[in-house]
Amino acid sequence: MSHVVVDQEDVPYVKTSDTKAKLEDAIFQGRIKQAARSCKELNASVHADGLYYLNSSRGVLYQTFCDMTTAGGGWTLVASVHENNMYGKCTLGDRWSNQQGSDPNRPDGEGTWANTVTFGTAESSTSDDYKNPGYYDIAAQDVSVWHVPNNIDLEQWSATSILRYHTENHFLNLYGGNLFYLFKKFPVRFGLGACITDNGPAIPIVYDTGNVDYNKNLYGPKISTPGFIAFRVFNTERAAMALCSGVKPTGCHTEHFCIGGGGHFPEAVPRQCGDFTRWSASKEITEAAVLLFYR
Amino acid sequence: MSHVVVDQEDVPYVKTSDTKAKLEDAIFQGRIKQAARSCKELNASVHADGLYYLNSSRGVLYQTFCDMTTAGGGWTLVASVHENNMYGKCTLGDRWSNQQGSDPNRPDGEGTWANTVTFGTAESSTSDDYKNPGYYDIAAQDVSVWHVPNNIDLEQWSATSILRYHTENHFLNLYGGNLFYLFKKFPVRFGLGACITDNGPAIPIVYDTGNVDYNKNLYGPKISTPGFIAFRVFNTERAAMALCSGVKPTGCHTEHFCIGGGGHFPEAVPRQCGDFTRWSASKEITEAAVLLFYR
Amino acid sequence: MSHVVVDQEDVPYVKTSDTKAKLEDAIFQGRIKQAARSCKELNASVHADGLYYLNSSRGVLYQTFCDMTTAGGGWTLVASVHENNMYGKCTLGDRWSNQQGSDPNRPDGEGTWANTVTFGTAESSTSDDYKNPGYYDIAAQDVSVWHVPNNIDLEQWSATSILRYHTENHFLNLYGGNLFYLFKKFPVRFGLGACITDNGPAIPIVYDTGNVDYNKNLYGPKISTPGFIAFRVFNTERAAMALCSGVKPTGCHTEHFCIGGGGHFPEAVPRQCGDFTRWSASKEITEAAVLLFYR
Known part of the structure; x- marks a missing residue:
């Protein structure tokens, strides 16, 4: 169960638990401390x-x-x-790559x-x-991804998603509990490593909407293995990408199906630079937002 | 009367009414549901x-x-x-046109x-x-506009406005209840239509500060009829503009007195592109923010 | 003592005090009014x-x-x-200078x-x-500055600061009570004045981390006197800078150690333009955020 709790002592960042105090006193003291840190916790009630x-x-209240439905629910959009x-x-x-042009001085x-x-x-x-404090605050085990067509209303996200999938192996336990810490270990930085050998983890996924074949078709003919989320990969020119969602690279042309990135994409500058580098992927996938959830 | 209400069942987006529950329980459940959706509703008390x-x-709390004063009050700044x-x-x-240059690829x-x-x-x-959730959430009937000189403090907005006016004919009832839905019907998109024939509605206004003659002088000699708000108009080159506030175009040079727009303004690119295209209007009007209210 | 108070009458911006009412009624009325306007006030409890x-x-709730520790505490990060x-x-x-290039048309x-x-x-x-409503709202007397290395977590700000200092002479009493009003009196505008003669006030500081010698070394060999915060200074080309933190200019090359600015920096355009103009300062100081507090 989650509770509304208020700090009793003057210790910052540490919450006393099991004490339900008046909210007005909490605001009176300049703090609102509520136990629910994630949708998983909230899902109990x-x-x-x-x-x-x-x-x-x-x-920080936000x-x-x-998503209280998928595979038991308790997924927080972060x-x-x-x-x-x-x-x-x-x-x-x-914002997930570089807003100031492709620039090796800003790796x-x-x-x-x-x-x-x-934001x-x-x-x-x-x-x-979109990015909220949960991205770096929540202690999570798994990731879920929804590819929702642009400008779709919240009530229709789930039904209109072209692809939805999640991990089940609690891989975040190994990487600090969320993507903020995972990417501290595997920085999304141009030039830091080389293709394939220095790539981060690739985690198997379970499909909630779509399947392996459909996933593969969405990304076109370039060589990759569907059924995974791969993190922090490099391409031939040592450009870093953050997330290959739905596919694991088997070669070095990761710019075709991965998203996010560091600050520089050397090949044919600045053609590959941007949040969505994958210029050969299908129109469906490039015109859909990638929503990231934790549980 | 408006009430603080809390969802009793687990149904999202639907509020039970007439049940005033404890706010701390609302936050405890991860929701704050308060009945007042607009200043009009709040105006009752x-x-x-x-x-x-x-x-x-x-x-979403915001x-x-x-404005609880003008023509009976109950106007929400959106x-x-x-x-x-x-x-x-x-x-x-x-942000109300294009932040990435005049670009036909981004109509x-x-x-x-x-x-x-x-934002x-x-x-x-x-x-x-400025744009808040009320812009797309409130079910409104009329629009009010204040032209307030830049950087004026909130307490002085009304007194320093160079022009204030509102509609009275409940026109938003015909267009979905607010500008978000009106512009879904009349997209502000370059190339979608032609001057005059494809323009959206022009609604008569009542002046709260200023009058028809003063309004006309502010916009200079270009041909237009004061006493209206016109929505989604096109110019000669098929550039779309969102709002001609105070005037109805009678010709095709709408870039002289309309604001907001789509992503491309072909004539003398990019000279006409921007939130305020009207480069021949008076200094008073171009150095005043346009505040939009609903009721 | 601070209290949760709710407006009893329908008078905006004016708070009745010493009346602790129910928070739900406050939200019900569309307002949350809490007495604590600053960390100084909160510091009482x-x-x-x-x-x-x-x-x-x-x-506006934010x-x-x-900082409840330094020199008695009660400092608000603004x-x-x-x-x-x-x-x-x-x-x-x-955001603290110009985001649209060095431009004399945007002084x-x-x-x-x-x-x-x-933001x-x-x-x-x-x-x-970062900038919150406290920047223009709080009635303060003194300023404190922390130079914290980029990307450091909040819990480590104080311990990792390379330099921390504050004023003690209540100088803000003379300039309207905060920097918003000080800079209304001394606009940060290109071309408004000339080097040294038209500079704003330079206020002596007390060091909380570091000292005069260390401060001087951080800024390199250019001529300036450490032990001060100087406000709104001009350089040789009449470019305006907002804040020389830790040092008072004794010459006209203020671009070497001052931050923030107006919209145009004529020398070698646009080389000197930006939030941190001081290109000859040490790497430590240029890769640290400048946090501003009021008390």
């Missing part, structure tokens, strides 16, 4: 999909979407990667995958990039 | 201008300015269009008029663009 | 560093970091100036130092720019 308020370990302009190459809106680009900067809203996460 | 918290139908750089042509800050530009992306704050809406 | 909710005089790209010259992210640049636009979060203020 709440069972409907929708927008809910969560509270980070530092006491609102996001909970981010979305939305391509606002396939013709823009690392321009404004490419980490925006640094979004491994920092605490937040956007849950409600508009199919029309804009 | 509150009668002073100022900042208030509202709650969208999806349970704060905005209520957006402001602020030109941050008359020398920038579809550059950063042109909708930012898409702001018909999506759920939000800015009520308090700074004379210094920056 | 709370003594631990951390994130707290504050409420502006207009009733969260920021309170802003951070973070350089996201030393290679970008007045590009995206240069105030973004205008951030003297407007009510807010960022307290938690990410070492990874991004």
